[in-house]
Amino acid sequence: MRSLLLVIAMVVITKHLLDAFMACCVGRRDDYAYQRSDGRYCRAGCPLTYDVVYRHLQGVQTIGSYLIDEQGLCRSAVFDSDASSGQVDLLQVQTQLAGVGVPSYLEQSRRGAHLRVFFRDPASPALVRRWLLPFRPDGVEFYPKQDALSESVPLGSLVRLPLGVHRVTGECYPFVAWSHGQFIPVAASLADMLAWFSTVQRVPVPASIPLPITDQATPTIPRTIPFKTVPTETTLTIRDWCRQHDPVAMIGRYVALDQKGMGCCPFGWHHNDGVDTHPSLWVYRPSSPDLCCWYCHVWKQGGSLFDFFRYYYGLSARELWSHILAGGHF
Numbered sequence: 001m002r003s004l005l006l007v008i009a010m011v012v013i014t015k016h017l018l019d020a021f022m023a024c025c026v027g028r029r030d031d032y033a034y035q036r037s038d039g040r041y042c043r044a045g046c047p048l049t050y051d052v053v054y055r056h057l058q059g060v061q062t063i064g065s066y067l068i069d070e071q072g073l074c075r076s077a078v079f080d081s082d083a084s085s086g087q088v089d090l091l092q093v094q095t096q097l098a099g100v101g102v103p104s105y106l107e108q109s110r111r112g113a114h115l116r117v118f119f120r121d122p123a124s125p126a127l128v129r130r131w132l133l134p135f136r137p138d139g140v141e142f143y144p145k146q147d148a149l150s151e152s153v154p155l156g157s158l159v160r161l162p163l164g165v166h167r168v169t170g171e172c173y174p175f176v177a178w179s180h181g182q183f184i185p186v187a188a189s190l191a192d193m194l195a196w197f198s199t200v201q202r203v204p205v206p207a208s209i210p211l212p213i214t215d216q217a218t219p220t221i222p223r224t225i226p227f228k229t230v231p232t233e234t235t236l237t238i239r240d241w242c243r244q245h246d247p248v249a250m251i252g253r254y255v256a257l258d259q260k261g262m263g264c265c266p267f268g269w270h271h272n273d274g275v276d277t278h279p280s281l282w283v284y285r286p287s288s289p290d291l292c293c294w295y296c297h298v299w300k301q302g303g304s305l306f307d308f309f310r311y312y313y314g315l316s317a318r319e320l321w322s323h324i325l326a327g328g329h330f
């Protein structure tokens with residue numbers, strides 16, 4: 001069965017499909033590293049060819065690519081979180097990047113997740129780091145780690161090439177998108193996932209970055225969106241009502257949120273002893289049509305602003321909606 005699948009994979013994976021994947025994910029072409037059975041990487045010392053990438057995608061061998069190429073430039077950057085909350089943490093970074101017009105792509109990993117930004121043209125690692133490091137939350141790694149290659153660091157950062165089989169877990173980790181409160185693979189099969197690469201947006205790296213920024217700088221979420229009064233027209237829908245309100249400001253009146261939108265979850269029933277003692281609730285501005293705007297890391301569930309108040313007050317949807325239509329405020 002396994003060999004049959006490999007044959008199918010070889011038929012389906014055309015060179016055309018590989019081109020988009022490699023343009024996004026491969027850095028250095030004259031060298032790469034392969035993963036050993038203990039998960040560590042060994043330098044291969046030979047070129048990264050189509051054949052090597054084929055074998056990686058077929059699960060025969062798993063490789064990592066050096067992000068900085070022979071010309072000292074990089075084609076992508078990677079945020080890497082090994083935390084169990086990595087996917088959600090990096091979804092937050094993805095939302096912040098989208099807010100400044102930078103598309104990025106979330107990939108599951110062995111322990112957490114990667115968030116990748118692909119560039120239209122190869123760019124200086126120093127420039128890339130000054131541009132994107134301010135978006136890196138504490139506890140998240142950022143690659144490339146070097147501003148430039150040097151005699152003491154001739155190859156620089158190595159990152160696992162996506163869609164291979166991890167030699168320790170035997171698993172292949174997909175790119176995922178956040179939809180209706182859960183992470184969904186962007187495609188159902190390997191061939192479709194490769195085809196998806198021809199649709200990803202490769203963003204131009206700014207020619208210059210105005211101010212030098214330190215590794216520690218973190219953008220803050222503006223919290224000045226005014227609270228709007230609730231209209232009482234009967235044509236109002238729950239979705240309209242959710243769209244009209246800023247969830248960070250509104251939920252922030254009930255839960256003390258830090259600058260990243262994290263606070264202690266007020267829904268105690270799924271927390272030890274009924275109380276969330278560590279900030280587990282993430283509140284964010286919705287970026288998808290489902291209007292989800294909060295997520296509890298422990299519960300592994302989230303919802304809309306309307307859902308939040310339904311749980312908070314223990315009301316049915318009908319009861320809460322009647323309260324809102326009657327002009328009730330929160």
Ligand SMILES: [Zn+2]
Binds near residue numbers: 270
């Ligand atoms: Zn919770």
